[in-house]
Amino acid sequence: MSLLRVQDLWVRYRTRRGVVEALSGVSLSVEEGEVLGVVGESGSGKSTLGLAVIRLLPRSAEVRGSVLLNGKDLTSLPEEELRRIRGREVSMVFQDPYSSLNPVMRIGDHFVELMMEHGAAATREEALEAAGELLERLGVPRERLNDYPHQLSGGQRQRVAIGLALILKPRLVIADEITTALDALVERQIIDLVKEVKREYRTSMLFITHNMGLVAEVADRVAVLYAGKLAELGEVREVVSNPLHPYTEALLRSVPRIGGSRELRPIPGEPPDMRNPPPGCRFHPRCPLATERCRREEPPLVERGGRLVACHLRS
Amino acid sequence: MSRATSGVEALRVEDLRVYYPLRRTLEEVLRRQQRYLRAVDGVTLSIPEGATLALVGESGSGKTTVARAVVGLVKPTSGRILLWGRDVSSLRNRELREMRRAVQMVFQDPSVSLNPRMRVGDQVKYPLDVNGIGTPEERRAMALEALRTVGLTPPEEFYSRYPHQLSGGQRQRVAIARAIVLRPKLLIADEPISNIDVSARAQILELLRSLRERMGLSMLYITHDLSSAWAIADSVAVMYLGKLVEHGPVEEVFSDPRHPYTKALLQAVPSLDERKAGGEVVRLKGEIPDPLNMPSGCRLHPRCPFATERCRREEPPAVKVGENHWVYCHLFA
Amino acid sequence: MRLPRGFAEWGLAVGTALVALFVALALAGESLVGQLAVSNVVVVDGRVYEVPPLLPPGSRLTVGGRELVFIMGTDQLGRDVFARVVSGARFVLTVALLSTAISAALGTILGLLSGYVGGFLDRVLSLVMDSMYAFPGLILAIAIAALLGVGVLNISMAIAVVYIPSYYRMVRGVVLSLKSAPFVEAAVIAGASPWSIVTRHILPNVVPQIVSLLPVSFADAIITEAGLTFLGLGIEPPTPDWGFDLNKGRQFFLAGYWWIGVFPGLMIILSVLGFLLVGESLNELLNPRKVEA
Numbered sequence: 001m002s003l004l005r006v007q008d009l010w011v012r013y014r015t016r017r018g019v020v021e022a023l024s025g026v027s028l029s030v031e032e033g034e035v036l037g038v039v040g041e042s043g044s045g046k047s048t049l050g051l052a053v054i055r056l057l058p059r060s061a062e063v064r065g066s067v068l069l070n071g072k073d074l075t076s077l078p079e080e081e082l083r084r085i086r087g088r089e090v091s092m093v094f095q096d097p098y099s100s101l102n103p104v105m106r107i108g109d110h111f112v113e114l115m116m117e118h119g120a121a122a123t124r125e126e127a128l129e130a131a132g133e134l135l136e137r138l139g140v141p142r143e144r145l146n147d148y149p150h151q152l153s154g155g156q157r158q159r160v161a162i163g164l165a166l167i168l169k170p171r172l173v174i175a176d177e178i179t180t181a182l183d184a185l186v187e188r189q190i191i192d193l194v195k196e197v198k199r200e201y202r203t204s205m206l207f208i209t210h211n212m213g214l215v216a217e218v219a220d221r222v223a224v225l226y227a228g229k230l231a232e233l234g235e236v237r238e239v240v241s242n243p244l245h246p247y248t249e250a251l252l253r254s255v256p257r258i259g260g261s262r263e264l265r266p267i268p269g270e271p272p273d274m275r276n277p278p279p280g281c282r283f284h285p286r287c288p289l290a291t292e293r294c295r296r297e298e299p300p301l302v303e304r305g306g307r308l309v310a311c312h313l314r315s
Numbered sequence: 316m317s318r319a320t321s322g323v324e325a326l327r328v329e330d331l332r333v334y335y336p337l338r339r340t341l342e343e344v345l346r347r348q349q350r351y352l353r354a355v356d357g358v359t360l361s362i363p364e365g366a367t368l369a370l371v372g373e374s375g376s377g378k379t380t381v382a383r384a385v386v387g388l389v390k391p392t393s394g395r396i397l398l399w400g401r402d403v404s405s406l407r408n409r410e411l412r413e414m415r416r417a418v419q420m421v422f423q424d425p426s427v428s429l430n431p432r433m434r435v436g437d438q439v440k441y442p443l444d445v446n447g448i449g450t451p452e453e454r455r456a457m458a459l460e461a462l463r464t465v466g467l468t469p470p471e472e473f474y475s476r477y478p479h480q481l482s483g484g485q486r487q488r489v490a491i492a493r494a495i496v497l498r499p500k501l502l503i504a505d506e507p508i509s510n511i512d513v514s515a516r517a518q519i520l521e522l523l524r525s526l527r528e529r530m531g532l533s534m535l536y537i538t539h540d541l542s543s544a545w546a547i548a549d550s551v552a553v554m555y556l557g558k559l560v561e562h563g564p565v566e567e568v569f570s571d572p573r574h575p576y577t578k579a580l581l582q583a584v585p586s587l588d589e590r591k592a593g594g595e596v597v598r599l600k601g602e603i604p605d606p607l608n609m610p611s612g613c614r615l616h617p618r619c620p621f622a623t624e625r626c627r628r629e630e631p632p633a634v635k636v637g638e639n640h641w642v643y644c645h646l647f648a
Numbered sequence: 649m650r651l652p653r654g655f656a657e658w659g660l661a662v663g664t665a666l667v668a669l670f671v672a673l674a675l676a677g678e679s680l681v682g683q684l685a686v687s688n689v690v691v692v693d694g695r696v697y698e699v700p701p702l703l704p705p706g707s708r709l710t711v712g713g714r715e716l717v718f719i720m721g722t723d724q725l726g727r728d729v730f731a732r733v734v735s736g737a738r739f740v741l742t743v744a745l746l747s748t749a750i751s752a753a754l755g756t757i758l759g760l761l762s763g764y765v766g767g768f769l770d771r772v773l774s775l776v777m778d779s780m781y782a783f784p785g786l787i788l789a790i791a792i793a794a795l796l797g798v799g800v801l802n803i804s805m806a807i808a809v810v811y812i813p814s815y816y817r818m819v820r821g822v823v824l825s826l827k828s829a830p831f832v833e834a835a836v837i838a839g840a841s842p843w844s845i846v847t848r849h850i851l852p853n854v855v856p857q858i859v860s861l862l863p864v865s866f867a868d869a870i871i872t873e874a875g876l877t878f879l880g881l882g883i884e885p886p887t888p889d890w891g892f893d894l895n896k897g898r899q900f901f902l903a904g905y906w907w908i909g910v911f912p913g914l915m916i917i918l919s920v921l922g923f924l925l926v927g928e929s930l931n932e933l934l935n936p937r938k939v940e941a
């Protein structure tokens with residue numbers, strides 16, 4: 001049984017200017033100890049997916065479908081039980097570590113509060129001891145427990161946020177663009193850290209990013225989202241070396257590779273207006289291979305050599 | 316992609332320093348001391364006419380401050396900025412205005428570099444208005460033409476929209492249209508793709524490249540993204556804590572980086588390809604130090620795996636390691 | 649037409665109705681009720697009748713074969729309270745309008761100067777404005793009103809001075825943050841003059857903030873006006889005015905003639921409520937808290 005099973009998930013936001021369908025029937029799963037990369041541009045629904053799994057969507061969001069964690073459906077769980085699960089079984093790391101740390105609380109108190117609330121430590125000392133040990137393994141000196149968030153560097157803050165997400169030993173961590181706000185060298189350190197966490201703790205991860213290169217480095221499988229739908233899903237190596245969906249291919253080609261060709265091959269056009277997504281295949285207005293059928297019919301998600309792809313050209 | 320150049324330098328920056336005075340503590344006021352943040356500390360670089368130089372570095376490296384000094388948004392503490400051979404500080408009134416007109420800038424985040432309450436077309440037209448170029452009808456026609464040039468077609472339709480009605484990529488196109496409407500000769504692009512969506516990034520880069528060809532622009536491209544520098548620049552200069560560490564032709568610097576910092580930066584780029592086995596892996600320790608507490612000697616020494624006693628004491632000299640390829644490191648001295 | 653939804657829309661509907669009512673009264677009230685607001689003399693067919701004082705609300709009086717109804721009674725001088733209440737809207741709204749316009753204009757100009765020019769000018773202006781801000785508003789207005797004497801313009805000036813610092817501080821703050829905004833820097837690079845930058849880039853981005861402050865400070869001005877005239881400042885009897893009548897009514901309240909003061913007081917409350925509702929709900933509708941998609 002998969003650790004996480006998202007089934008036919010739909011998410012709609014009611015906004016002032018109309019209804020936005022952020023996710024339109026996405027299904028995927030994360031196995032025990034696996035890192036699933038979720039790639040897409042803004043508006044693809046990748047962040048909505050992460051928030052929907054841990055149920056942190058704004059109240060205005062309408063959710064259909066199910067999110068099964070260990071067989072328990074998180075979408076229908078009462079709020080109280082959900083609180084116990086958050087942190088303990090599934091936790092989250094955000095793009096901006098500043099916003100996930102309380103500026104007037106010492107680093108140590110973040111851990112103490114979290115652990116005592118979940119009964120993971122009986123005393124303050126016990127919690128600080130465990131937190132210190134974890135932080136050192138994540139490359140943050142133990143003394144930092146006495147500091148306030150603003151006294152830490154950006155990289156250390158993100159390490160602390162990762163520590164908070166790991167301290168209760170959850171089975172699944174959702175990482176949403178966790179290196180986007182960081183500088184190149186710090187980003188490298190965090191990538192290395194994520195790989196290490198994956199190796200040592202065997203934590204499953206939903207690794208959300210816009211950067212295909214990042215996914216290629218840390219993920220086992222990758223789900224490519226476009227306009228709220230799954231375009232392609234498969235083993236990272238295979239998807240990167242032989243993309244089946246034209247969007248995946250275009251996305252891979254649009255990023256210049258150092259040492260490779262210096263030609264630029266941008267994806268033409270603009271991402272769709274999600275209040276009014278295109279009919280048929282949502283990628284067709286930007287797809288160089290689009291046919292009449294793509295304009296009319298929505299392509300089904302089909303299996304091709306152990307991979308899932310939603311494209312008429314492949315069915 | 317070295318293109319033929321006339322041998323004229325569009326931009327030359329000589330030993331540029333930009334220091335910001337820091338707010339003084341009571342003790343410092345009493346002792347009449349003043350501490351400075353040395354944002355740019357002795358940078359020399361040049362861009363031949365028609366060429367593109369990528370200035371790369373992490374935040375706090377001073378790369379944006381160099382750009383701001385070149386367009387005149389900050390005053391150099393010392394050093395010279397020469398545009399087409401003429402020292403900007405020696406220019407007055409009309410000459411200065413004309414020189415400034417020839418140097419335009421594209422900012423990092425188009426959601427704040429456009430006036431939220433001005434129609435897109437009026438923003439593109441605005442530089443023409445303030446410089447009193449042509450009649451109102453001509454100016455409108457030129458603004459429409461600029462919108463068309465950056466790919467916002469039909470331009471009449473975009474002219475009357477407001478920035479919030481556009482996507483991030485489209486907004487950046489508007490900002491580029493505004494920068495080229497005065498027909499500048501040097502374009503400063505300060506991280507023009509780092510705040511827009513992935514799929515629009517290559518579009519904007521491609522647009523900048525085609526404008527460069529069509530308008531014969533020289534370009535200073537500021538970025539922290541090495542792969543975009545690879546795609547657009549002829550040469551590259553790497554900055555760390557206000558100083559240059561290495562500069563040279565892009566192909567050469569990226570295929571054969573010499574400075575430990577350049578190596579670390581290049582190796583940090585997340586890669587689609589499986590990492591090649593072998594080869595020296597350079598990982599720097601820690602993070603950029605507090606710029607108010609600048610390390611002595613080579614500024615990288617506290618993080619550099621190869622640092623020696625000499626690095627701690629002496630500032631590294633410029634060492635020539637190839638045709639136009641220089642590195643500031645004791646390892647090569 | 650659909651029904652309003654939520655607090656903001658209801659607030660706007662009710663507030664707009666109240667504001668419209670008071671504006672209508674200010675414009676047409678006097679001609680509606682005629683002389684009864686300022687005199688207790690009724691002339692019918694060339695014959696003069698005096699209305700008795702202190703008639704309770706709802707009193708009817710037949711003079712020369714015509715029946716007069718005093719739905720709010722008459723005051724201590726036999727003047728129709730309803731007529732005074734209705735025609736009192738003109739003075740207070742004129743003063744509120746004038747003083748809000750003066751304080752908004754001066755505050756904005758000073759704020760722009762201070763924020764954009766900076767330096768010594770900014771320090772001096774900030775110091776002056778902050779001291780004015782720290783000074784109790786009504787007392788400041790009383791002092792100036794006593795100094796300037798009676799008249800619409802004088803009392804408006806007295807009130808305006810109190811509210812200049814609110815506009816000044818807000819505008820200065822916005823200008824300071826806009827001054828370093830990249831779109832302003834882009835204008836600098838394009839070669840724009842300071843005048844052009846202020847008028848085309850800064851002012852248009854300050855205006856919405858000023859507009860959101862207007863209704864609230866308008867309501868404030870009404871209260872301050874009522875406070876001043878309550879104390880007998882700035883107004884010349886028998887000009888009908890709520891604050892003035894409220895004070896007069898206060899003297900008769902305990903004797904059982906409650907209507908003389910209660911109705912003007914009610915008008916003050918309702919007019920302030922109207923402008924506050926408009927201000928608050930407009931603010932909420934125009935600047936909704938953003939929902940992340």
